Amino acid sequence: MKTIFFLLVMGMGVTGCNGWHKYSDSDNKIINKIHRRSGLQEIDTLWVSQNDTAVFRSEELIQRYPDRNARLGLRYELRNPKDEMYYFIYNDKQQLVQEGKYTAQYIYEGITYDGNFYNTKRYFYKKNGRLNSVHYQEDGRNFKLEQFAKDGQLTKITYFNKKTGEKEKIEIYKNKKLKETRIYTAFKTYRTVKSF
Known part of the structure; x- marks a missing residue:
């Protein structure tokens, strides 16, 4: 009887009290x-x-x-x-x-x-938990939007005019390097500047 009690106490000592507590996130x-x-x-x-x-x-x-x-x-x-x-x-x-x-x-x-909150960053995530985009505001106005690919690399940055809210330019990235810049002159009209 003493042997069984001793083994039971030793078993609890080895596993610890945390063995009886269910872990919760x-x-x-x-x-x-x-x-x-x-x-x-x-x-x-x-x-x-x-x-x-x-x-x-x-x-x-x-x-x-x-x-x-x-x-x-x-x-x-x-x-x-x-x-x-x-x-x-x-x-x-x-x-x-x-x-x-x-x-x-x-x-x-x-x-x-x-x-x-007038000068903020807001983070948006995909369903799998990876970062999708970061939205920046300055003076309570839209300023910049950074978008990311599945692997977490930056793919595009959109800059906005703080007064009108219209797009000013878009920088497109590929393999962590600037590929091209689209500078907007009207709502859907832009000129493209390629990077080398």
Whole structure:
């Protein structure tokens, strides 16, 4: 009897207590993390997850597109945003979906805008989890769109006019080198400059 009890205790010691705990991906998720500035040059930084109900309010909505069927989506709203705080926002798959500084009041060309993210990067992913594109905004206006291939290489950068929102130029890349640049003169009219 003492031998069986001894073997049972030794078996638990060898396998450890973690052998009885089922591992869950949610055990390793970032909820939120704060970095406070120590000098004037640094900025406060906050890492948050969209699924953290203390930080975000989520609501379901129906997304409608003219060329596709309607589908169910989620919209996230920041609950108590901190002014002048730089946010790194992650989704439930631990993918970075947005980064940028929240500003309570933003002045652009003499017009004051309410609180929002005005200088941001938004990351979009394919179904397999690889990066599809990065969308840049400056002063709350579309500025640049970087698109990536299946292997993660940059394929195209589209630059936009911040005032009109129209395409200014497109840089096309092949094998990590600039192949050609399309400079737009009108809506669908452009001239091509080949790179050597």
